[in-house]
Amino acid sequence: MIKIEHLSxxxxxxxxxxxxxxxxxxxxxxxxxxxxxxSGKSTFIKCLMGILKPQRGSIIxxxxxxxKLSITQRSQHIGFVFQDPKEQLFxxxxxxxxxxxLRKRKDQKxxxxxxxxxxxxxxxxxxxxxxxYDVSITQQKFILIxxxxxxxxxxxxxxxxxxxxxYKGIKQLAKIVExxxxxxxxxxxxxxxxxxISEHFENVMIINHHQxxxxxxxxxxxxxxxxxxQGEYKLPDIARLSLMAKHQLCxxxxxxxxxxxxx
Numbered sequence: 347m348i349k350i351e352h353l354s355x356x357x358x359x360x361x362x363x364x365x366x367x368x369x370x371x372x373x374x375x376x377x378x379x380x381x382x383x384x385s386g387k388s389t390f391i392k393c394l395m396g397i398l399k400p401q402r403g404s405i406i407x408x409x410x411x412x413x414k415l416s417i418t419q420r421s422q423h424i425g426f427v428f429q430d431p432k433e434q435l436f437x438x439x440x441x442x443x444x445x446x447x448l449r450k451r452k453d454q455k456x457x458x459x460x461x462x463x464x465x466x467x468x469x470x471x472x473x474x475x476x477x478x479y480d481v482s483i484t485q486q487k488f489i490l491i492x493x494x495x496x497x498x499x500x501x502x503x504x505x506x507x508x509x510x511x512x513y514k515g516i517k518q519l520a521k522i523v524e525x526x527x528x529x530x531x532x533x534x535x536x537x538x539x540x541x542x543i544s545e546h547f548e549n550v551m552i553i554n555h556h557q558x559x560x561x562x563x564x565x566x567x568x569x570x571x572x573x574x575x576q577g578e579y580k581l582p583d584i585a586r587l588s589l590m591a592k593h594q595l596c597x598x599x600x601x602x603x604x605x606x607x608x609x
Contacts, residue, residue, distance in 0.1 A: 347373050348394075348501070348532070353403035355389055363389035363398070365556045373500070374530040376523070378543040378564070381553035382578045387536045390553060391503050394534075396420045407501075425494030427504040431486035434493075435478040440470055443478060443489050447496030460496070467525055468492040469518050484515035491522055501532040508539045520546055544568075544582040544597040552577040565597050 348371040355363040364386040392398040396417040437443045465471045468488040552560040588596035596602040
């Protein structure tokens, strides 16, 4: 569990980043963070990563105050996928990136199998010998997710992963997210893509005016449209369709299919 209490950060120019955020994020859960541009989402996750040091508040991970840990120490627990993944890639081939991530695994006997599993999971097998800069930004993001799997990090934070992705890339990302959920990883994603969130994320946190104005299930947020409107969002397509048809609220296509099977 991550327990965050009264977290605040302001920049040196006096600009407010986040103000007095207190939330709990359960282990093995999926949490989407939404809110208008400039509301404090990126500042919040950078504080989690240790890139920014909050002036006030604490971040407790498994009963340990991680504010006192270096970025390197935090990386043992937390993986991060930047919007621009090139900042995190440095090896000559994609396979070398994955192998580097696996180097600290206690069990080195099954490394070859783990490399193959990760490459396949992230649809990178056919690109394994390519330089990470010679593939698309979508594939670069998948490399970083693969590295997080290799390092066996419990928490994976993704900043706008669907941004710039085509339909095929988003479908593959969905498969990876579902795989991470089966592996009991804690997934935290910053995104504006409510349709993707509605399908794959159980919980949502809304940040606006540098504060957390809502934390709870995504379905509960959709039941009261004023909650989403506070974050300057509208209902996702599937939820709006189910309500227009005067049926029970559906937030995933599978729920919609199951509803019609019963009719």
